[in-house]
Amino acid sequence: MDKKIPYKIYLDEQEMPKQWYNVRADMKKKPAPILNPATLKPVTVEELEPIFCTELAKQELDDTTAYFDIPEEIRNFYRMYRPSPLVRAYCLEEKLQTSAHIYYKFEGNNTSGSHKLNSAIAQAYYAKKQGLKGVTTETGAGQWGTALSMACSYFDLDCHVYMVKCSYEQKPFRREVMRTYGAQVTPSPSMNTEVGRKINKEFPGTTGSLGCAISEAVEAATTHEGYRYVLGSVLSQVLLHQSVIGLEAKSALDKYGIKADMVIGCAGGGSNLGGLISPFAGEMLRGEADYKLIAVEPASCPSLTRGKYAYDFCDTGKVCPLAKMYTLGSGFIPSANHAGGLRYHGMSSVVSELYDQGLIEARSVEQTEVFKAAETFARIEGILPAPESSHAIKVAMDEALKCKETGEEKNIVFGLTGTGYFDMVAYQKYNDGEMGDFIPSDEDLAKSFATLPKVD
Ligand SMILES: *Cc1c(COP(=O)(O)O)cnc(C)c1O
Numbered sequence: 001m002d003k004k005i006p007y008k009i010y011l012d013e014q015e016m017p018k019q020w021y022n023v024r025a026d027m028k029k030k031p032a033p034i035l036n037p038a039t040l041k042p043v044t045v046e047e048l049e050p051i052f053c054t055e056l057a058k059q060e061l062d063d064t065t066a067y068f069d070i071p072e073e074i075r076n077f078y079r080m081y082r083p084s085p086l087v088r089a090y091c092l093e094e095k096l097q098t099s100a101h102i103y104y105k106f107e108g109n110n111t112s113g114s115h116k117l118n119s120a121i122a123q124a125y126y127a128k129k130q131g132l133k134g135v136t137t138e139t140g141a142g143q144w145g146t147a148l149s150m151a152c153s154y155f156d157l158d159c160h161v162y163m164v165k166c167s168y169e170q171k172p173f174r175r176e177v178m179r180t181y182g183a184q185v186t187p188s189p190s191m192n193t194e195v196g197r198k199i200n201k202e203f204p205g206t207t208g209s210l211g212c213a214i215s216e217a218v219e220a221a222t223t224h225e226g227y228r229y230v231l232g233s234v235l236s237q238v239l240l241h242q243s244v245i246g247l248e249a250k251s252a253l254d255k256y257g258i259k260a261d262m263v264i265g266c267a268g269g270g271s272n273l274g275g276l277i278s279p280f281a282g283e284m285l286r287g288e289a290d291y292k293l294i295a296v297e298p299a300s301c302p303s304l305t306r307g308k309y310a311y312d313f314c315d316t317g318k319v320c321p322l323a324k325m326y327t328l329g330s331g332f333i334p335s336a337n338h339a340g341g342l343r344y345h346g347m348s349s350v351v352s353e354l355y356d357q358g359l360i361e362a363r364s365v366e367q368t369e370v371f372k373a374a375e376t377f378a379r380i381e382g383i384l385p386a387p388e389s390s391h392a393i394k395v396a397m398d399e400a401l402k403c404k405e406t407g408e409e410k411n412i413v414f415g416l417t418g419t420g421y422f423d424m425v426a427y428q429k430y431n432d433g434e435m436g437d438f439i440p441s442d443e444d445l446a447k448s449f450a451t452l453p454k455v456d
Contacts, residue, residue: 005101007090009252011083017247018070020240023278024350025066026285029357031236031349032324034060035311040455043321050222051229051320055126059237068240070122077121077154081110082244086252087416091380093400100403102396103258104416105249105276106383111177114386114418115272116147116232119241123230124151133226134158138188138213141341141388142167142174142422144232149181158227162188162216166207166336174422188213195219195317209333210344215317233269234314234323234348242275249413250279262292262399264414266391267304267362268341270295270348276415281359294399295351295362296391298370300338300438303328303347304355304362306445311455312346322455325352328440331451335438339426340367340387345448365394366437371430373397374420386418387426 024030033042048057059068070078089102107115127135134157139145145161152159161183168175168187175185188208189196195215199206206212214231221229232238253260263280265273273295283289297304303326313330314320327346334343347355354360367387374390376397377383385393396414403410420427429435 005088005256005258008085008087009256010085011248011252011255013079013083015251016075016078016083017244018075019067020070021243021247021278021282022062022066022068022240023243023282023285024063024236026282027063027353029353030063031353034321034323034349035455037313037318037322051218053123053126053130053132053228055130056123056237059240060235071125074122074125078244081117083248084109086249089381092377095376095380096397096400096404098400098404099407099409100400101409101411102400103411103413105245105413106416107245107272108383108386108416108419112143112147112150113421114143114147115242115245115275116144117150118244119232119238119271120144120147120151121154122241124148124155124157127228127230128155128157132157132228134160135228135230136160136162136217136221137230137232138162138164138210138217140164140167140210140213140343142171143418145178145183145185146174147232148230149178149183152183153181159183160217160220161185162190162213162220164188164208164210164213170425171422188216190216193219195319199316207336209316211316211330214315215319218315218319233271234344234346236348236350238271239274239278239348239350242271243278245272245275245415246277246279249276253413258411260291260413261410262294262412264294264296264392264396264399264412266342266388266415266417267295267297267347267351268388269344269346270351272415272417274348274351277360281354284359293360294395295355295360296395297362297364298338298340298342298391299364299366300440301328301334301343302364303345305364307347308449308452309352309356310452312452314346322453323349325349326355327452328445329448329451332448337436337438338367339429339435340370340391342388342391363395365391366439368430368435368437370394371427371435383416384420385416386420387423389415389417392416
């Protein structure tokens with residue numbers, strides 16, 4: 001095997017991006033604007049200011065500025081764990097006996113264990129710069145809460161995390177990592193907020209959902225002086241910050257004259273996928289190149305492949321702005337059987353619009369095959385992948401096996417968003433042969449579609 005390409009392509013520190021790229025600037029048809037739920041009119045920066053930091057509200061609504069300077073303070077933090085490596089998966093290629101060349105961009109090399117730190121540090125920075133006391137947020141699987149706790153402790157900000165109750169109970173170590181970094185962690189739905197009390201009353205014994213934890217965190221921020229709410233995915237500002245992944249991946253490929261044929265990412269709220277594909281999608285939008293871009297989602301929470309493209313609430317409590325996105329309806333609560341993260345009912349409006357325009361394809365995969373791919377990957381490439389990331393591994397392997405049949409030497413790039421050390425309960429289920437698959441029926445989905453608001 002020709003190994004002129006090193007196993008790990010590292011960029012030098014000075015090659016780390018100095019600007020984030022906003023793919024919306026190159027979209028002729030922009031994502032639909034987010035709406036004020038009270039007036040159904042596009043929200044303004046002023047209307048977002050009670051919820052978000054001002055600078056972040058501006059980024060959220062800016063669909064014309066292509067590049068945003070990354071402040072030096074943020075770049076200094078990035079330097080602790082970036083640039084992240086682009087790894088040539090030689091061992092996996094050999095194992096699969098494929099003619100394809102497989103690369104993965106690994107974002108798990110930091111204590112939080114995922115790409116989420118890229119946006120957490122940016123959001124904490126803008127909160128600090130605005131002179132705020134602290135921020136509130138929700139966390140599902142726990143990676144976002146961990147990343148935000150790290151970012152807040154770095155800038156000496158308070159961090160209140162509403163953690164989906166089933167994760168709070170299933171992942172006590174995640175919780176302790178957050179507390180070690182100084183965060184206050186509350187299981188959601190809690191009795192601390194009006195919306196939490198309401199949901200607890202309506203659904204006694206509920207183990208919570210992301211949408212519900214979001215409502216609680218927003219309420220906590222808007223009712224406490226000096227606090228704002230921050231979100232780890234879905235929002236356009238988060239995709240902007242995550243473009244650092246795609247920009248680095250693109251530079252690393254360019255450094256060795258490699259042209260990607262396909263770029264694959266897992267999709268929960270769409271932030272890592274959006275960030276990874278942004279520079280590639282930008283070239284497509286400008287007519288400079290063509291790529292196959294693939295979003296991979298769980299069959300148990302299939303917002304792109306089975307959802308509706310409609311305005312929806314971003315949270316269960318219906319306090320956030322309405323976003324037009326591929327959605328299962330804010331009332332959708334994924335099966336408790338579903339272990340692999342990626343549980344959000346909707347999808348980033350940027351990713352949704354790119355998908356609607358046909359620039360991105362989407363696949364859904366079942367969790368047992370995802371864990372099978374994770375096991376293969378761990379055993380041959382060494383890294384124990386997060387279940388979320390393993391959705392992308394699964395499809396990258398499928399594509400590599402297709403190349404094996406045709407003998408094509410395609411360059412497959414996928415995002416390995418993080419490590420799975422805190423997901424050992426799920427791995428245990430898989431190892432014990434107790435993991436099943438759950439696919440919602442059309443009737444299940446019809447029920448949650450019925451919760452879509454009537455807009456237009
Ligand atoms: C949060 C998370 C995801 C999914 O979130 P996106 O916003 O869709 O990127 C994927 N992988 C890991 C490891 C995560 O922590």
